[in-house]
């Protein structure tokens with residue numbers, strides 16, 4: 721029940737939230753440039769690609785397999801893969817928070 725809710729409500733919510741984060745970031749970045757910003761943008765591209773191409777398909781696969789009771793070796797392998805990519809995502813987000821806080825302190829152009 722909870723896992724079903726995560727797969728069907730949590731994932732769309734996450735996608736919308738991440739898109740909003742990218743959108744607001746872009747608005748804040750409009751009149752600024754620099755290496756910190758381009759690092760953040762590059763990370764955001766990787767985050768989005770990992771999420772859309774790897775994590776979401778893997779989550780759906782795991783959800784489907786779990787609902788049909790096929791918890792075999794492939795299931796476990798995909799689970800490990802999902803966890804590993806999830807850790808990479810967390811780290812990319814941590815770096816974006818760190819760089820964002822630096823941007824918050826940096827002097828702005830008028």
Ligand code: HEM
Nearest residue numbers: 741742745746748749760761764813816817820821823824
């Ligand atoms: C996972 C994605 C992201 C996270 C977690 C994130 C996080 C943050 C955080 C924590 C701050 C500091 C706010 C403060 O202390 O005042 C910040 C600031 C900022 N971020 Fe992001 N950010 C993300 C994506 C982006 C993207 C994609 C861009 C631009 C394309 C961006 C541009 C900015 C700018 C320009 C600031 C400085 C805001 C200001 O004080 O004027 N961010 N971000």
